[in-house]
Amino acid sequence: MKDYFESKLEFINTETREIKPDPKFTLLRLGVISYYETFQASDDRYLKPYFEGGIPTVYIWHEYILKNYSSIKYIHLFFEQYISEILLNVSPLLVYGKLNKEIDLINAITNKWDKISTKGRKVGYRQLLIRMCELIRNDEELKENFRVPSEYHFIEKHEEGLISLSILRNEIIHSADKILPMYVYEYFMVNKVIPLIRDVLNLDREILNRNNFSNLSTIEELSKITLPPVEELPLNLEVIQNTLNRIFHLKELGRATAKNPLIMDKYVGESNYTFVEKHNAPKIKIAEYEATFKKENQKGIDKIYNCPCCGAKALITYNLWEYFEENIAVAESAKCLLCTYKIRREIGEPHDFGLKCDKLYHKYEINKADNNVENDNVS
Numbered sequence: 436m437k438d439y440f441e442s443k444l445e446f447i448n449t450e451t452r453e454i455k456p457d458p459k460f461t462l463l464r465l466g467v468i469s470y471y472e473t474f475q476a477s478d479d480r481y482l483k484p485y486f487e488g489g490i491p492t493v494y495i496w497h498e499y500i501l502k503n504y505s506s507i508k509y510i511h512l513f514f515e516q517y518i519s520e521i522l523l524n525v526s527p528l529l530v531y532g533k534l535n536k537e538i539d540l541i542n543a544i545t546n547k548w549d550k551i552s553t554k555g556r557k558v559g560y561r562q563l564l565i566r567m568c569e570l571i572r573n574d575e576e577l578k579e580n581f582r583v584p585s586e587y588h589f590i591e592k593h594e595e596g597l598i599s600l601s602i603l604r605n606e607i608i609h610s611a612d613k614i615l616p617m618y619v620y621e622y623f624m625v626n627k628v629i630p631l632i633r634d635v636l637n638l639d640r641e642i643l644n645r646n647n648f649s650n651l652s653t654i655e656e657l658s659k660i661t662l663p664p665v666e667e668l669p670l671n672l673e674v675i676q677n678t679l680n681r682i683f684h685l686k687e688l689g690r691a692t693a694k695n696p697l698i699m700d701k702y703v704g705e706s707n708y709t710f711v712e713k714h715n716a717p718k719i720k721i722a723e724y725e726a727t728f729k730k731e732n733q734k735g736i737d738k739i740y741n742c743p744c745c746g747a748k749a750l751i752t753y754n755l756w757e758y759f760e761e762n763i764a765v766a767e768s769a770k771c772l773l774c775t776y777k778i779r780r781e782i783g784e785p786h787d788f789g790l791k792c793d794k795l796y797h798k799y800e801i802n803k804a805d806n807n808v809e810n811d812n813v814s
């Protein structure tokens with residue numbers, strides 16, 4: 436007998452009730468956001484856990500493990516469905532056909548493909564992936580009805596990354612007792628996974644791309660970055676540190692872009708302009724008022740800036756540390772009260788990494804806080 440709740444399941448995406456983008460893209464979205472969130476999940480210790488004496492380290496905070504596992508699990512799940520669906524649309528035979536019975540073999544060599552069973556369980560994912568890549572590699576020799584549409588041929592060059600993804604995912608769901616060192620994870624995501632996602636999004640830009648005030652597509656920008664494998668790390672890690680800082684800035688921008696409650700779509704037509712204004716204006720007003728109120732009533736707040744993610748003047752900088760010996764104070768961190776964008780001085784000025792933002796971290800003499808003197812040498 437069917438399980439009670441299984442019998443209650445309904446299709447989400449139907450002809451009469453179409454959902455766009457397709458629900459499976461929520462898996463990709465969840466995975467990508469989890470990847471972005473690994474940055475905040477490393478708490479205030481952004482840089483330290485990456486290397487110890489030049490060797491990549493393992494980071495074991497719960498929040499970090501959660502985000503790391505989620506990113507791998509969901510991104511893999513998305514590709515499992517994505518690839519299976521492409522093959523299914525070419526021919527159900529490619530997803531269900533097992534050729535494991537003598538009769539199937541005879542049907543195959545006698546070219547009676549429609550006689551081969553397409554019922555029962557799907558072929559395992561790894562097998563589907565191999566089928567997909569082999570079909571693409573042999574595209575020119577295939578009959579028209581078995582050809583994978585050429586727009587999906589990019590998948591073949593990501594075969595290695597997709598296999599690694601499925602291995603890592605299996606480790607998580609079967610044992611969950613291992614994790615990649617932070618640097619290796621970052622290397623895997625930036626070199627293998629992000630370019631693959633970029634290629635998927637190239638087919639349909641509207642799926643995940645939310646705009647932000649800096650006009651930066653985080654997936655696009657991250658896909659331009661490459662990290663060297665651990666074995667080829669230079670002795671001087673400063674160059675790597677700078678690349679990692681760039682990745683951190685983009686991850687935080689990506690995370691906050693996903694959380695931003697404002698409509699930032701630059702393609703909104705004129706007819707929708709009033710709607711967007713009505714939707715955004717009160718939210719901006721409340722956040723900006725809150726920022727001003729905090730600045731006037733709370734100690735440790737330096738200035739208010741326009742946020743590089745949502746654009747509202749609700750990004751407040753904090754100077755919780757004061758260097759009494761030198762008689763100066765320096766803003767240490769910044770946080771937007773509207774979109775949740777949050778960043779610390781250790782990874783450098785957002786401005787220096789291409790974000791649309793004034794310089795945030797300047798020092799000033801204590802007791803002269805109202806006459807702040809900018810000094811870029813501090814950060």
Ligand SMILES: [Zn+2]
Nearest residue numbers: 742745771774
């Ligand atoms: Zn913001």
